[in-house]
Each structure stands twice: as C-alpha cells, then as structure tokens.
Amino acid sequence: KQEVTQIPAALSVPEGENLVLNCSFTDSAIYNLQWFRQDPGKGLTSLLLIQSSQREQTSGRLNASLDKSSGRSTLYIAASQPGDSATYLCAVTLSGNTPLVFGKGTRLSVIA
Amino acid sequence: DADVTQTPRNRITKTGKRIMLECSQTKGHDRMYWYRQDPGLGLQLIYYSFDVKDINKGEISDGYSVSRQAQAKFSLSLESAIPNQTALYFCATSDSVVNTGELFFGEGSRLTVL
Numbered sequence: 001k002q003e004v005t006q007i008p009a010a011l012s013v014p015e016g017e018n019l020v021l022n023c024s025f026t027d028s029a030i031y032n033l034q035w036f037r038q039d040p041g042k043g044l045t046s047l048l049l050i051q052s053s054q055r056e057q058t059s060g061r062l063n064a065s066l067d068k069s070s071g072r073s074t075l076y077i078a079a080s081q082p083g084d085s086a087t088y089l090c091a092v093t094l095s096g097n098t099p100l101v102f103g104k105g106t107r108l109s110v111i112a
Numbered sequence: 113d114a115d116v117t118q119t120p121r122n123r124i125t126k127t128g129k130r131i132m133l134e135c136s137q138t139k140g141h142d143r144m145y146w147y148r149q150d151p152g153l154g155l156q157l158i159y160y161s162f163d164v165k166d167i168n169k170g171e172i173s174d175g176y177s178v179s180r181q182a183q184a185k186f187s188l189s190l191e192s193a194i195p196n197q198t199a200l201y202f203c204a205t206s207d208s209v210v211n212t213g214e215l216f217f218g219e220g221s222r223l224t225v226l
Binding site: 031032034036041042043044045046049051089091093096097099100102103104105 | 116145147152153154155157160162170200202204208212213214215216217218219220222
C-alpha cells in the first residue's frame, strides 16, 4: 500500500527566506506526483504536477523536484512571502487509473 | 462560477439523519471523487467514479453511498449520520482523455453531526 509522508508537519519562517518542503513515498513506481496548496477552510489548488518521466517542474517562485529511485520529492519556495502561508500537500498515484494518495501536509507560516 | 461546485457548503445535522452532499462540475471531466478531510489526518478517499456507470469504493467507504446521476454530477450520501462523520468533504474531478491524473477540487462541504 502506497504511503505518503510529509516532513515537517509545520514550519514557521521569516519573510524572504528560501525554504524546502519534503515529501516521501513508499512505492517508487509512481505515475505522477502533485503538490497542492490549501488555505484554511478552503479547497485544494494544484500547484505543480510532475510526471514520472520528469525530474522537476517550475512555476514562478515554486520548484518541485522528483527522485523516484529514492521515493522523494521536494517543493522549493523562493523568497517566501506572508501570502505563501498555507498548508501544502503532496499526493502520488501509481497509474493513470488509480486515485491519488495524499500526505498529511505541511502547515507553513511566513512571518512578516 | 467555480468549475467544481459543492452544495451545501456548511451543514449541521443530528445523529441518525440522512444527509446528501452534491457535486457538479463544468470542466467536462469524466472522473469524479469524494474525499474526507479530518484535522491532522490528511485526505482520505471515500468513493470514486470513472464514468456514469462506474462506482468504486475508496479506503473509507463504510457508512457512505454515492450516485453518479450524470457525467457532471456526483452525490455523496450518509444514510444515518453519526458524530464521527463530522469532517470537511471535498469533491474532485480529473480528465482521463488528458490522463495526467491532475485533480481539480471544489471548495468543500463542512458537515457537523451532533
């Protein structure tokens, strides 16, 4: 059974810092990996999707990397801002016909 | 208007009542999902449907049922609600034609069972 772990569970950083969020998964034969953002009481917004053949994806100040062999992904946020404060969730799927399995998320606070 | 719409957004009910949460989407996606989120537990899959005639159980389907009335509509029912079903419920969609597996979520339905 695929399990997804996100460390740390919570993180507080001062504004302007670069930071890394970690995601690990137990079955390396994934189809893709997605990073989501969730604001309190709100739905999830897809940030980045990395297909199994890709090593990284970038969107603005966000960069997600994927190392399938080690079962790890990282989400790098450059020059953090208070508006980046949210919970970030990682999810993986083993095939195009298998639902995503989610980690429990990392709650990020960026302090002005 | 949101691409994935959930109704109601908030609901308070009593133990033993029947509750239906509805989801509709305008994205034209064929695949739809219901997830439950509890504080500190992440998202857990309840049911999913890959087309109108397809219904599949997720990891926590006990106590729930679903109906896929049309490609755009997917409803979640609690036949007899109990307090530990108090949670935030999310509907999501994906597109098998593109088949990237990318999920698109609704805003959520917060259910409180007293």
